[in-house]
Amino acid sequence: MTLNTLKARLAQPGLICAPGIFDGISARIADAMGFDALYMTGYGTVASHLGLPDAGLATYSDMVNRVATFADICRTPIIADGDTGYGGLLNVDHAVRGYEKAGAAAIQIEDQEFPKKCGHTPGRRVIPMEDMVRKIKVAVEARESSDFLIIARTDARTTLGLDEALRRGEAFARAGADIIFVESPESEEEMARICATIDKPLIANLVEGGRTPILPRATLEELGYRIAIFPGSGFLAAGTALQAIYRTILEEGSTAGHEESLYPFDAFSRLMGFERVWDFDKRNAA
Template sequence: MSGLLASVTPAADKRAHFRAALDSGHLQRFPGAFSPLVATLIADIGFDGVYVSGAVLSADLGLPDIGLTTLTEVASRGAQIASVTDLPTLIDADTGFGEPMSAARTVTVLEDAGLAGCHFEDQVNPKRCGHLDGKAVVPTSEMVRRLRAAVSARRDPNFVICARTDAAAIEGVPAAIERAKAYTDAGADLIFTEALTAASEFERFRAAIDTPLLANMTEFGKSDLLNAAVLADIGYNVVIYPVTALRLAMHAVEIGLREVHSAGTQSGLLDRMQHRARLYELLRYTEYNQFDSDIYNFALQGVTP
């Protein structure tokens, strides 16, 4: 039964692994998962961790990424995703769902949900996607209070608190660097440099900041899609691919449904579908069947059927 119904690795061990990985010198690759099944696939392929994007969670609920989701919704989905894999899971906590005290509560709730870390951003409420224009950031001092509250609430010292700054696109890279330094001083373990453009900007950030850094390689945004090898050479510690799986899935789903609508059958799409056998492999049907037979492999003696 080990590992069938839930991860065999305790949340504390996942956090310790993630914490150590930040200092390992190896770039940690965290694709975004919009469901526990996708997280299972991420682990099966061999990635280093799982990321849960606030934008993806919002989209999955049919909502735009403007801060409409609640802590309860985010923690619940995060718990479902984190529970199915032995990999550490990093989750998007937006602006902390309120005032600094709310950011503190967010940390306790996400710890209890089994997450390995979360990130808070320095946007004002209502926030918006980091690669859209028209963003606004709070004063540095306000974000510092947010982070200090989050750090103070942490019970597991290995729970990674990441600070995301959106200031580069608003105030410029030098200002974003100064913010990152202040956020590190406030206790952030990891800095998320949002919406940098070319490799030179990532290099500039790395040269100025000693704290571990996270790069966001999201499609159709402001950042060049840098290869993982390039980011590793620059010295980044984590790279996320937050919306990649959702975009791939939704594109395939739309094409397929349009064909079903027009052709009246899905028979022409079978070669583009995940086969039942592969799904059952990911879900470990054989092991569940073995577990079931192990439980029900006896008969009551002396009882006539």
């Protein structure tokens, strides 16, 4: 994957749909399906890697290592959640350099106070707009290539209202962010207003059960969104499937008769790259 792939795709028409990836299995499955981009979800990655809530508990080291793992697995460009930049301006500089070196195509930085919280949960507070503008300027200066995209997210809608969120989105665009992410609008009308106000590529964050309505692709395109991310879809689906098969094992003591609900073992082994191992063993048999 080259960095300019996502930037070049943004220059073309049509909505970019990016499913959430959160571990090596989800990354391999999504990467094989032909998406234009993938989204490394902070919520899912923290839950999968640490078994903890996405509440500022994961460190920069935790997350940049996940970025590197996913980028090594995937050919598809990865948009990576960078939380608040993990601290002050120097931390933002370090995070941007680290994410770019690790192989992400874009880093998302938000204006929440530390410790941050998932964008569709209550209790979020934001830093002063001027502080976030400085973070964005530092992020733009820190990257080595302009093909590595800076995504500026504001969580102001929930606590300070849509007008303040729009004011911040416009300021972040002027500061040099490549993509603007106004988190958790609460109606299609609010989404339309966001798209009509901010003259930059925009992200729609579609979280099943969250604050923002789940709209069809055609509607999102008509409104003016360029990227739709689906951060929770994968781990919510996986949670349902795991719970179902684990319940079967608990109640029946067997998976007999449930094979059709499971990914075929041979196909899964090939997905994980075992063919290379098998070929290597053949070539190097004693």
